[in-house]
Amino acid sequence: MARPPTPLLNRERIRKAALELLDVHGPSGFSMRQLAAALRVSAPSLYSHYATKDEVLDDVVDAVIADVDTSGFRHGWRQGVLTWARSYRDALLAHPGVAPLVASGTQHRERFLAMADRVHGGLVGAGWPSRRATEISGAVKFLVIGAVCTPFASGFSDDPSVYDGRFPNLSQAHRLRAQAARIDRDAFELGLVALVDGLAASPDAPP
Amino acid sequence: MARPPTPLLNRERIRKAALELLDVHGPSGFSMRQLAAALRVSAPSLYSHYATKDEVLDDVVDAVIADVDTSGFRHGWRQGVLTWARSYRDALLAHPGVAPLVASGTQHRERFLAMADRVHGGLVGAGWPSRRATEISGAVKFLVIGAVCTPFASGFSDDPSVYDGRFPNLSQAHRLRAQAARIDRDAFELGLVALVDGLAASPDAPP
DNA sequence: ACCTGAACACCGTTCAAGT
DNA sequence: ACCTGAACACCGTTCAAGT
DSSP states (O other), X not given: OOXXXXXXXXXXXXXXXXXXXXXXXXXXXXXXXHHHHHTTSOGGGGGXXXXXXXXXXXXXXXXXXXXXXXXXXXXXXXXXXXXXXXXXXXXXXXXXXXXXXHHHOOOOSHHHHHHHHHHHHHHHHHTOOHHHHHHHHHHHXXXXXXXXXXXXXXXXXXXXXXXXXXXGGGTTTHHHHHTHHHHHHHHHHHHHHHHHHXXXXXXXXXX | OOSOSSOSOOHHHHHHHHHHHHHHHXXXXXXXXXXXXXXXXXXXXXXXXXXXXXHHHHHHHHHHHTTOOOGGGGGOHHHHHHHHHHHHHHHHHTSGGGHHHHHHOXXXXXXXXXXXXXXXXHHHHHTOOHHHHHHHHHHHHHHHHHHHHSOSGGGSOSOGGGTTTTOGGGTTTHHHHHTHHHHHHHHHHHHHHHHHHHHHTSTTOOO
């Protein structure tokens, strides 16, 4: 079936199937051949719509980032940063397979730049020096990316005998795994609020 | 040359060559076949010493983590956290290819647990409730991993025309790239100090 | 025990060929 | 323009064979 009357594929269909494949099988289970199979098409067909695998993944990241909320700066820089960071984390947490792609990408995409632009504008508009605004954006992004790339609590074993004796301070660590999602969120929230509080207390902080 | 009198390989030689290969070619350029070639050996030979590629990478991570300094808790929890976070970042920044491996790994390795144990012990010993200590460890780790996985400033383009008009707040963004390393460090330092300051100001903070 | 070449089931991507 | 099968240069890993 070559050149069917109505095209079998378009970028949107490919992007949606790619996101689904990432969600279900994770980044390591994602391949152009698997993606093509999910779309009931041969692998080279994808190259009529995307030049490379990375371009497909770039588009997926872009779509996920679209949900990030930068409107909070209307209510001051603190609220702006809190809303941005939380919605950024939420968006990536909804698609864990996408997080590593955000971390490693060079992110020249429109939506990334638009997001960075609004955040920087919000901070400078509130009175932060441009230089400080850049650093604050960076620090918050680090926290979000870290929180989303490396689930902290789930990194521990759920077998208590792993810790017994050898790591006395982690003797309760096996309980971490059971509540991993909550602990990861609490750790993120603690870090985010402490960071914003610390910034508010700094000498050059705007009111 | 089968079964030579003196073995050609051992885990240490493999691990060192693997780290070098990662440093030079990055994670995407790392393969068991390339590693074997660097050691002037056939690829299957590696499987006499490591069961899988992941096991090799695990060992490399473990060796890099060995440099992390958790001794600062002798001088109080603030100094402990600052020293830990900075040396953790330094260790990973010295081997950028290793950072994504730390982020994605489940990290059951001895040295990870030993590090987590000392940090948790240091925080609890200083007077933080165990629960809070876990969250603080997590938040700091998020910041470090984020800082090391996703170079912030270098994610921007060095072509000014990319920003002109469309992203007014980023009009100076092309200057970021030139000083990317310094800006990334400043953003990390700002975030780290603000986080520790914010923690120190919290209601349940020990003296 | 430790190394080898051959082989299996995968990759991303290119290309000539079809409509 | 859009899709196909065949092919190229790669993967990680297994396995029988050698010493």
